[in-house]
Structure formats: structure tokens, C-alpha cells
Amino acid sequence: MIRVEALSKSFAGRPAVDALQFEVAPGEIFGYLGPNGAGKTTTQRLLMGLLKPTGGRASIGGLDIVERSLDVRRITGFMPDTPFLYEFMTARQFLGFVAEVHELSPREAVGAVVPLLERFELAGRLDSRLSGYSWGMTKKLTLAALLVARPKVLLLDEPTTGMDPRSVRVMKDLIRDLAQSGCTVLLSTHTLSVAEELCHRVAILRQGRIIAVGSPTELRTQAGAAGRDLESVFLQLTAEESSSAGAPVPAGA
Numbered sequence: 399m400i401r402v403e404a405l406s407k408s409f410a411g412r413p414a415v416d417a418l419q420f421e422v423a424p425g426e427i428f429g430y431l432g433p434n435g436a437g438k439t440t441t442q443r444l445l446m447g448l449l450k451p452t453g454g455r456a457s458i459g460g461l462d463i464v465e466r467s468l469d470v471r472r473i474t475g476f477m478p479d480t481p482f483l484y485e486f487m488t489a490r491q492f493l494g495f496v497a498e499v500h501e502l503s504p505r506e507a508v509g510a511v512v513p514l515l516e517r518f519e520l521a522g523r524l525d526s527r528l529s530g531y532s533w534g535m536t537k538k539l540t541l542a543a544l545l546v547a548r549p550k551v552l553l554l555d556e557p558t559t560g561m562d563p564r565s566v567r568v569m570k571d572l573i574r575d576l577a578q579s580g581c582t583v584l585l586s587t588h589t590l591s592v593a594e595e596l597c598h599r600v601a602i603l604r605q606g607r608i609i610a611v612g613s614p615t616e617l618r619t620q621a622g623a624a625g626r627d628l629e630s631v632f633l634q635l636t637a638e639e640s641s642s643a644g645a646p647v648p649a650g651a
Contacts, residue, residue: 399424399551399582400445404454407440414440416606417454422584424550427577429593430586431632432603438586439479440606442553445584446476458551472500475544479555479586481536485529489520489539492528493546500547507546514542517568533560541569551582558592570596594628602635610635 400422407415415437422428430438443449445456447467456463458470483492493511494504508524515521518538523531531539537560544552554573558566573596577583587593593600594614601611610617617631 399426400428400456400458400584402441402445402454402456405441405444405451405456406453407437407444407449408452413452413606415444418606418608420601420608420611422582424582425577425580426599427573427583427585427597429597429600430584430603431588431590431593431600433636435605436603437606438603439555442476442478442555442584442586445470445553446474447471472547473549474551474553475547475549476553477537477540477544477555477557479559481540483528483531483536483539485527488525488527489515489531490524492539493524493543496543496546502546511542511545514545514572515539517572518542518565534562534565537561538565538569541572545576549581551584552576553584553586555586556588557585558587558589566592590627590629590632600628602632604636 402418402420405415405418406413418441430441432438440449444451445458445463447463447470450464459473461469461473463470484495487495490508493508497504497507512521515524520535520538520542523535528536528539537557541557557573558569561569570592573583573585585593585597597614599611599613600617601608602617603609610620612620614628614631617628617635618626620635
């Protein structure tokens, strides 16, 4: 569903992502991990057509991200790490606006996501202005808005930050449910326990390059860290990469 081939992006001659190569299957939850500045957000913005690649190519659902950017956006939902909402609107108005953008009936679209809003304990706040929403509430409403259009692919950048433990559990259950229904998820997070619990496979980035990719079990084997958690593996692999003068750990795709 997602195919990335030698994808690169440089700013002022400095690579933010460097010859990325990976694929994500339909219904897979693919974790995208790395230190700050590793290139995670840049990759997602490239896939959404918000940035133009310096080199390489990528496709979502067989659609080239540059040549078919608008079509890619029709089947893809993107939650940035800092979502933007129109604070003068109520939640109901915002969801209706999103529905109209996708040429859907606002009433039917809002009705379709009410069960999700109930899971997030937001159904009673549909007519509250977004200026009064907390950070966690904003994240939850953003995801509900993405699901109005029933996307085939979700790009989620730090979806659980700012949420209370109950909401984190609901978010994780929802992501798992979406994948089981066939939605493909590219999940960027610093919360390694979330990645370990949810992701079928994980890619670890450092300085714009993938240094390891595989299931959490495969990464433990690669790092010689059987029985240890993903956080320990992540710290070990990124430390090894840092001390190897930029030579990446071999990674599969």
C-alpha cells in the first residue's frame, strides 16, 4: 500500500531523509521511530505531498505522491504532531466542514463518527467551540475528522501525546481495529511501548537513514538483545549507528 524507493529530501544542501527504502502492506501497522531530527515528520510530509522530494519516488495505493498528489490525499489521512483546527468552530461544525470538503453529507458524516466520539468521551462536546478543547481532545477530534472520509491509509505523527492513560488505551485499540479492517497505518512515535504493542514491523531512523527494520522480535535478534524491550533495542542500535561514523546497520525492506 505504501512503497518508498530511494526517497530523499534535502534542505539547503543538507539531507533530512536520505535514500529511504521500505514498503508497508495493506492492513499493516508500520512503526517509524527515531531520535529528534531523524526525518520522521519530513517523510510523512513528503508522502502527503506537502514537500517535494529531492530524489527518489514513493507511492500510496499505487498513486505516485508527486504526479497524483491530490488523489493520494483522497485516500490518505494525516495527523501531524501539531494538528490545526479552526478554533472559532464547534466540533460539529468542523466535522461538517471536513465532510463537505470530501463531498459528503455533513449530517451523515458526523453521525458516522459519533460512536468514535463516544469512545473518546467527546460526544457531549460536539457543540463546544474548539478554542475550549484541551490538547488531548484536539488530537482525538483530529482523528475523528480523518475517519470521516474513510481513508485507506493513515499517517499518524505522535498520535498519543497529550492524552490521559484512558484515552491512550482507546487510541491504541482504535488503531488496532482500523488495521484489522484493512486500513494501513504508518505510525511515528517516541513512545516505544506503544510501537512495541501495536506495530507489526518497525523502522528505526537516524540522521535521515533507516538503520534497521523488522518486527520487534527480529530487531531484538539483530541487536543481540533477546528478551529485552524495544526501548533497549532502540537505544542500542542508535548508539551503534552513532559510533560507526554513519555506516548504517543493514536493513531489509
